[in-house]
Amino acid sequence: MPRTVLSRRALNRALLQRQQLLDRGSGPATELIERLVGLQAQAPLAPYVALWSRLDGFDPDELSELLRSRRLVRSSLMRATIHLVTAEDCLSLWQLLHPVADRGLRGAFGKQLAGADVDAVVAYGTELLSQEPYTRSRLRAVLGERWPDWDATAMAYAVSYLTGTVHVTPRGLWGENGPAALQTIESWLGRSPVADRPIDSLVLRYLAAFGPASVADVQTWSGLTKLREVVDRLELRVYADDEGRELYDVPDGPLPDPETPAPVRFLPEYDNLLLSHADRRRVNPSGRTIPLPPGNGAAMGTLLIDGDYQADWRHHRGQESAREASLRITSHRALTTDEQEAIELEGARLLTLIGNEATPITFATD
Template identity: 75%
Template sequence: MNASIRVLSRRELNRATLQRQQLLHREAGSVAELIERLVGLQAQAPLAPYVALWSRLEGFDPDELSTLMTSRQAVRAGLLRSTIHLVTADDCLMMLPLVHPVADRGFRGAFGKQLAGADLDAIVAYGTELLSSEPYSRSRLRDVLGERWPDWDANAMAYAVSYLAGTVQVTPRGVWGETGPAALQTIESWLGRAPDADPSIDALVLRYLAAFGPASVADVQMWSGLTRLREVVDRLLPGLRVFADEDGRELYDVPDGPLPDADTPAPVRYLPEFDNLLLSHADRRRINPAGRQVPLPPGNGAAMGTVLIDGDYRADWRHHRGADASLRVTAHNPLTPAETEAVEAEAVALLGLIGSPDTPVVVT
């Protein structure tokens, strides 16, 4: 390692990432602008973006996001890592061609053997035609495809279409206060526009660094699901800052990326299931030093998640409804009285968002 390169401690990386994620201070601003600044929000659990935005935006109003979704200015689509992300319409059309190799690899790894020898192009073309006319649930899509090609695995064919045709989960699913099935339609037909003809992977990597950096090439690849990004970073290198972590790995950053002091206070923050803060680095110790697994399985995104205490993932939360309603926080290690008080206060604020302001908070 070059002796002149500044070494950033784990805590410095923690604070840098928290500031860029708007988790050191809630800030004013529009929902759409923040979604784009964060290059999308993990939305595998349909209501997760609401909790994610509430933790980051001053005065967040769920109706603002719901309006973006119902007006098709924001969508939930399979993009980064082939998982469902909430992105603006513009970002969806930009990302789709860039991450198609990830979708192709994901499909072939999970379902390729079931369709070995099948005319995959014909299956995807027919599925695209169906989903361009109206939304289909995956079960309905499976039935129609199975009827047309009875000799092939209908479930695998349905997944081939959902992975490879470029699909969005349409509203009302993901709209605050409403429910709906996971119905699919092609991104192009839902948005009424074609994907970008020549999107820039360089620009996407720079946006990742601005939102999650400083970061390694392996980190960028983990976040996106793409491979062979070393050549992209090398191309960008003249305009990047270079650091190292405590293990000597090179980290790259945009020129104006903030680097707050390691002692900057970090307030308690409640995150939804699978928040990208926890998933977007190959080395996750900057936020998750103990290497804990994010809880499974997913719920609706507004009933369970993780808790940051002094910037680290140190507890899980779950909202229980019914006769024994509570918001229960389970700490991974003992909390100080001051930490417990802060955890309880932020829990009360979260209950205001999810519509249960009188629910008791239990911290264990």
């Protein structure tokens, strides 16, 4: 049967609404994090900017307290990358997504681990991480001493990939810092991961937060494969994009008017909005490479203008004095006066979170 065709702009507005980027929402941070199936969190402070852009009146101390109380954790899950998730999601998703970590390890370190007894390495590493947190460098040293003939770096990654772990606090707390240290999920949360959620549930949650989307999109976001059979057995709405590809959606997925205005939004490093589809043109029509900078986060990221990725931002704190600080906006095209004013207004709000509201905002075009 003929499918309803959704334009790129219609998909853009649907995604922005579901990501709470058309209008900031209200409510606890845990509710939004659960609804979005986590927030990307390789840069440990990035989720603070992600939540600030999505929640009205967001208080960074709320997120820090949720991490301290272990109601939220940072763990490697979707795509074998670090996400900030609820404790319940961490416990229920780890086993479901374990094949992604296994495949990632083999792809990255298969040659280095040839001949090694990976099961023995992981068992010993799990025992260590169940007792106390270990940085990867410390884990590397201990494993290398025990098995000097095998690649110590690869062994440390095998443990971190194949053992369900969390990144422990104080790393990731607002205004604090600490080493990137790992501990087992079971020892940190006091419960073992269990496979109590079917893959169907994960696909439905993805579509509710990122849809309408293709099978390839779901697979890109999760890192899982062979999801066509899962999508086919679900009761979903079916659309087509402007190139005829089938897109799937939950029955009650909102589709706002494509002409709905989209406000300027600052996104942090690695925001899932930009990384969770195989076809990312709905928010990145030019196909520009998404910058993936190192660092702790909350200092740089991307900027949505009329719903699309059209600029980058970077907060310079000033090495010598506060007078040298700036919020630097680098746009990918010439900005209109109205766009620049909107960016300045939203940027001034961002500075109340990450810096000093008196910090000057400067502009450049690449």
